Amino acid sequence: MPNSFGHLFRITTWGESHGPGIGVVIDGCPPLLPISAEEIQAELDRRRPGQSEITTPRKEADTVEILSGIYEGKTTGTPIGLLVRNTDQRSSAYTEMKQAFRPSHADFTYQSKFGVRDPNGGGRSSARETIGRVAAGAIARKILAQAGGVEVRAFVTRIHDIAAPDGALAKFPTLAEVEASPVRCPHPATAAAMIERIKAVRSDGDSVGGVIECRVRNMPVGLGEPVFDRLEADLAKAMLSLPATKGFEIGSGFGGTLLKGSEHNDLFENRDGRVHTVTNNSGGVQGGISNGEELVFRVAFKPTATILQPQKTVDLDGNATELMGKGRHDPCVVPRAVVIVEAMTALVLLDHWMRQSAQNRIFSFPA
Amino acid sequence: MPNSFGHLFRITTWGESHGPGIGVVIDGCPPLLPISAEEIQAELDRRRPGQSEITTPRKEADTVEILSGIYEGKTTGTPIGLLVRNTDQRSSAYTEMKQAFRPSHADFTYQSKFGVRDPNGGGRSSARETIGRVAAGAIARKILAQAGGVEVRAFVTRIHDIAAPDGALAKFPTLAEVEASPVRCPHPATAAAMIERIKAVRSDGDSVGGVIECRVRNMPVGLGEPVFDRLEADLAKAMLSLPATKGFEIGSGFGGTLLKGSEHNDLFENRDGRVHTVTNNSGGVQGGISNGEELVFRVAFKPTATILQPQKTVDLDGNATELMGKGRHDPCVVPRAVVIVEAMTALVLLDHWMRQSAQNRIFSFPA
């Protein structure tokens, strides 16, 4: 269903930007995992607005309440209900949006599809919806870490046309390196330039986008369910289900099409007592199944649609009009999206791990 | 499940490259659609090997047999079973593959995941599996065309580093323009250069990849089911579920991250009595829902993994060895993949149309 994601570790999100609250139900969580509200809150805090000078000045505490599924500090295997109350008031900032369609927003399409929409802050199409994903992702990440040391790390590689130098981000960055800068690029000089660019476009009432890379190390071998539920297919879907995303590539990606087969193929070798590939153009996935190498993929985010400049548009009756962006918005969503990319990645990996386990580990037959 | 795709128009494919046959079950097809084996065969013929001088010389007729779901030339609403017998013999070409993992193929990951694999021609991981997708796509395309004049057209925009000049492919190409060249690039001069490149790498025993663009016109407004089953999310999954794909982008894609919001936003206008956007950086989708503009997306295909050159690898026991590609293979899969991209696109669109209809058209409530 449209608001559920995953098969065995399955989340269902609900909630509008300016309604009573936002939430998620997590179904299928393994029992006996120790988890606290604080651990979930820590990830929400990384996502919430108002963290730094380059994000929206809007303040919301985004405090999570655990409603079910956890007993005496441990999961019970029953559905986990999480709730975050919205505290920001329904503001007059959205009055005009009721009457006209914001360019490159979801106003027109929601109105066309459903015949109705909640215009306050984008309603269901708001990125606030991702709160539920991040909360669920916090639990998935903990399971991945405990069960196999799986580590998911996303970071910003480009903002507008400012990118880290070739090879500067080759090493798997630490969380501290990523979090060292509010722009979440682990290359300090590049991060500083990115921040300047974001401040500059903000002062023009404009916006920018960029690219996030996500890597996973200590990947289990065997995740991915061909032919349709290939690991990269489900990752692509997860990423393109995020607001403002326009592209996904794994391993060599679009650039890999410029290589010949003899250059692109990842040769196998025996290293450290295990089969490894010498290069990783595959990005950690072959034939739709993880091969144990680092998972590497990138996601493109368009510039924020809301800009504080007048734009031509039409109203609900189709008449030409002009709309001037108001309110407090991120001039660039990419730094905060890092947390969401990590959450979705964790959800995909855990779900596939459970699917893999269901088919392959429970029954063993005599040779 | 891993071998099913779609929710309401759902296909389930089965079959290995060199087993008895390949097939598909289509569940949920609307009844009373006139459809013949010939119409399905026409699409399979566009996909099958041996069509031209730049594809594999392997010959398979890939003749489809309708096993169920069609009565007196019309669909009955019951599942449609389609079967294509494999006619190529199990060859000795694959003997070595039983003992060693082909680089950048699925041999290692299938063996690791399942503990067993059919080594003949890649077994289930072979692109022959897409026969079932193309057959089902033929039916979906006919429904889309009859129900709303929806037209799906894919074509090759780049092979290796040979691309059509900027703007040369701006116009929605006709099927005849695409099919005019075996490489399926509707720009004749570029197509000729692409063919030369493919021939050149083949003579070196090497391979190349490229990029396919897919466009859809006469798009219904309202397709897409946020927040997870956004139209672009399901398209991305569909494309990344194809063998050899490494990337997906919609509308402005990765390039769009180089624009500012003021440059990227698609302003609305009233044109021809309907709300349209002036530009189409969105690629026909906003907030996960189609806005009626042309759907535009691109898919990256890596160079064919099989090359006729010796490559280092390891055997089943992890010992270093060398493998020399044999058999008859496409030096570039991109031209044939055009048909598969179209089929998957049609499957996604029809499924979303049925989902949209289920929720929104059957019940109307007093104002």
Add this chain to the structure above:
Amino acid sequence: MPNSFGHLFRITTWGESHGPGIGVVIDGCPPLLPISAEEIQAELDRRRPGQSEITTPRKEADTVEILSGIYEGKTTGTPIGLLVRNTDQRSSAYTEMKQAFRPSHADFTYQSKFGVRDPNGGGRSSARETIGRVAAGAIARKILAQAGGVEVRAFVTRIHDIAAPDGALAKFPTLAEVEASPVRCPHPATAAAMIERIKAVRSDGDSVGGVIECRVRNMPVGLGEPVFDRLEADLAKAMLSLPATKGFEIGSGFGGTLLKGSEHNDLFENRDGRVHTVTNNSGGVQGGISNGEELVFRVAFKPTATILQPQKTVDLDGNATELMGKGRHDPCVVPRAVVIVEAMTALVLLDHWMRQSAQNRIFSFPA
């Protein structure tokens, strides 16, 4: 997933008996339905404890809060989140249950399956979980009524061995007739006897079960999706998913096996300008699809497992012990279950109506 039900009108319930609250997310609800918290509350009030002298004296207001999916009094097509806070305190009544397994409860199986359970009031296995189902069912019933005048009516036909006389309940009862008695049997004399029986077993610290019949009139023709999702199959699953149910039968049911084919077959006739059956042994479903006749099925509920008598059992370590039921419990759940049976029926019918519509009504092909 285990805590979701339905395909297109899909509910996901969460919550434990004595946790912070109980809730449901409804995904796929058609937009523009006018619905208020009061309408949902009305059905919850029919379900809640403490309604009458024959139910548990436990008092819970079970007040519903709408968290999302409804804007200015109408559904928006986005997920509807509903929350009912638990107000009854965690009581010492359950202390012993932490140490021993209550006979014919879910204590042993939850503990065995998950390795942990919330022992307070049965946790997730409590019938309080059905609050979410009843709330969602209230919305489904309104849509069914508005879209086609579909009317769902359940009522009690037997308590212990007290049943209405043959033929006494042949007429489709009104809601008022059902609600006239707290036992929800629309035959007054039988209802009075049932109440006496329930009071008698309660005074013994014992319990009884019974049978509910559910009928639906103004049934659309064509609901049901063979071969697996037959209408009666999904109804059977819905009913057996309710706590305390042990059986389901449709139309002639188990009794129909005592007839010959010549006695059992429902002959067709043209009546009132439409094809009808003369008899209704089929119970309104043939070949898994509704035929437009009244839907008629029955559900068996076992006697309440909690009794106020000492019972032999074992503790968590497997040692023999004795457990004495405490707390405030229904000596017979059947009267309150009437509301839950109606809710589940409405959910099944609406979901099937949407599925039927998706496949069959949107596309029409030239003859």
Add this chain to the structure above:
Amino acid sequence: MPNSFGHLFRITTWGESHGPGIGVVIDGCPPLLPISAEEIQAELDRRRPGQSEITTPRKEADTVEILSGIYEGKTTGTPIGLLVRNTDQRSSAYTEMKQAFRPSHADFTYQSKFGVRDPNGGGRSSARETIGRVAAGAIARKILAQAGGVEVRAFVTRIHDIAAPDGALAKFPTLAEVEASPVRCPHPATAAAMIERIKAVRSDGDSVGGVIECRVRNMPVGLGEPVFDRLEADLAKAMLSLPATKGFEIGSGFGGTLLKGSEHNDLFENRDGRVHTVTNNSGGVQGGISNGEELVFRVAFKPTATILQPQKTVDLDGNATELMGKGRHDPCVVPRAVVIVEAMTALVLLDHWMRQSAQNRIFSFPA
């Protein structure tokens, strides 16, 4: 989807009674299971027509062909495609059915739902569709047996009003005892009387139904996924998805409603070093989860709808007419249905075992 069943061990069936063939795709089968066409054929032979003097004299070999998913005698984890060609000719026996609706068949509802139907032998609504279920069930049964010694046994307890004496079938019967009689009732004297009754009604051109009981021993503890996918709920759906079924009950069933809680509750005791219940009114399931006791349920089958007597009905235009049954039909489907009940039971159990394993066995957390 309507023609798929199961979540992790998922089957999709296709095919019409008199079309080219009948088949099934099995997705999710664990790899490395040794399985042969002969083992699958053995179950199909138990199901096929013409086995004895009390079944239809129609002869079909129902020979299975394995099309995919098995390599060198073992499953590979990829989808298993199975095909049974129909060999019986399209006969003139069905000519009249094209023009009139057979009473208590699916003719009217299929025609109403889809606007079209294959009238030959009932098309998709024919019980021949269950061939795919039985073939898939053969594989599921082998896995259950190998993985845990799980043994599924169904048998006939009543035909029309002829039932085995109370307690005569208390012991878990052997396969040989069931197969000793063509009516598949393991109580010889009762079986003989049943056969006489079936012969008698056949000579009258009439038909009868009956009741099948299914038991499973060596049940794993913990199967069942509350709250909706309770084990008994999925069993009920499985059974009501079979042609001609009208009822399902587990454990004490409808009869259990005549007991008081103090009589019905299954007390726990420690027996043979494990927690057991003293009685088994629960039928092996508590709170929707298996408790390790014998699984016990019963299914009601109505008398065969096809009778060789003239019956009033209406034609496609709604005009009154009379239809005389022709062709070769079972006067009682119950004996052959035993095999189908076993197959569906095995499919449900294996799917639940895999689901249970996915959630609960792969991750263990420090205490």
